[in-house]
Amino acid sequence: MHQTLSLITSDLSPTKLGFSVLFCSFLLYTVGKMFGFGSRNEFVVEGRTVVITGGSDGMGKAVACQLAAKGANVVIVARTVKKLQEALDDVKASAANLNRQRFHYISADLKDAAQCEQIINEVTEWNDGLPPDVAWCCAGYCNPGFFIDTSVETLRDQMDTVYWTAANTAHATLRKWLVPVSPAEQKPMPRRHLIFTCSTLAFVSVAGYGPYSPAKAAIRSLSDTLNQEVEIYNGARVSGHAAPAADIKIHTVFPMGILSPGFDNEQKMKPELTKQLEAADKPQTTREVASTSIAALERGEYLITTMFVGHIMKGSAMGVSPRNSLIRDTLTSWLSSLAFLHVIPDLRRQAWNWGVKNGLPFTNSK
Structure with missing residues (x-):
């Protein structure tokens, strides 16, 4: 998860578009401060049980540590026992x-x-018969490469390890959470949270991520769908029907580059063109991504980005997704529409120029 568009910060400022970007950037931050979320913490974890997949390394481990520091009971899930310990x-x-x-x-x-x-x-049994209060899906890895240079087996594995690990976790968690309770048995309970970890590649495609970005886009689509579906169950809780024990809220985090062992490995596999297209990406540490994400959850945000360029990328692809802030996200969309009038053609031009200079990429059937 490590992508950015060098064009956003490169040659826009001398143009009218550049002045629009600078002005809108200032306006965005100003209005964001004025009309942002209130001070109420929408993601209280003290004394609650959190399950984090992919929790033995990288962002998942950083999230686990920071939620533990806030008083959560933490369960981490991964494959390798030694790393988990x-x-x-x-x-x-x-x-x-x-x-x-x-x-x-x-x-x-x-x-x-x-x-x-x-x-x-197992978590429910360990948690005295109560299901976890929060499930955060962080599992997955990136195998960059050009689409036709990547084997079908690797393409399928990327979908399995990125999308299906999250979808399987969400399915199992929601089936546990959505068991109906009779009105007589219902009592006030804090909201439960299901959190996906996605990527800004779900908003803006970059050449060289063909094996990876479709899986992230699928997670974003699943998140939007579940964001609507859980309201059926939330609504039933206020109407006197049998309903789940607690309200549920869906969130999705869209980091950019994250400094981790996985990132170092991806850099070795990444096509040179891809490195050029994301040359301005300044990867964040796992702690930075975790703390920014948790702060956004505490504000009650739905689609969460962790740095300014990510906010712009999100603005370019909001579509019909729910907004965190109607005014702020609308301004971001306007800004993004201006910026991406230049960005997308420039990405294609850089790819074309690369082909002119270097010819066909080296074919490596994996």
Whole structure:
């Protein structure tokens, strides 16, 4: 997850478009401060149980540590037991109160839907019979490359490890959360949160991410769909019908570049053209991405980006997705519409120029 568009920050300023971008940027931040979310914390985790997939490394581990520091009971899920054990030590070291908080790890292959169900059942048993309050899907990896140079097996694996690990986790979690409770048994409960980790590639495509970005776009589409569907169950809770025990809210985080061991490995595989197209990307640390994401969750945001260029990329592709802030997101969309009048043709031009200079890319059937 590491992409940006160098064009946004390169040659726009000498043009009228550039002045529009600068003006709108200032206006965006000003209005954002004026009309932003209130001070109420919409994502309280103290004393609550959080499951984090992909929690043994990278962003998932950083999220686990920071939520532990806020008082959460944390369960991390990944495949490698040794990495899970080492990560859990770091999570415990971050805890706000070791005497009150609990920590656990589960080794599982999230590509297997049955194992995802077993995870949620195990967490429920470990959590004194109550399902987790928060599920955060961070599992996955990026295998960059040109589409035809990537084997069909790798293309399928990218969909499995990026989209299906998240979809399987969401399916198992929601089936547990949405079990109806009779009106007589219902009582006030804090809202539950399902969080996907996506990528700004779901908003703006970049050559060289053909194996990866379609899976991220699928997550964004699933998120929008579930954002509507959970309202059926939330609505039932206020109408006297049998309904789930708590309201549910969906969120999706769209980071850009994240400095991690996975990022270093991706850089070795990434086509040179792709590196050129995202040359202005300034990857964030896992801690920065985690803290920015958690702060946005505490404001109650739905689609969450972690840096300014990501906000612009999101603005270019909001479509019918719910807005975090009607005024702020509308202004961002206007700004993005101006910027991307230049950006997308420039991306295509750079790819064309690359072909003129270098000929066909080296074909590597993986």
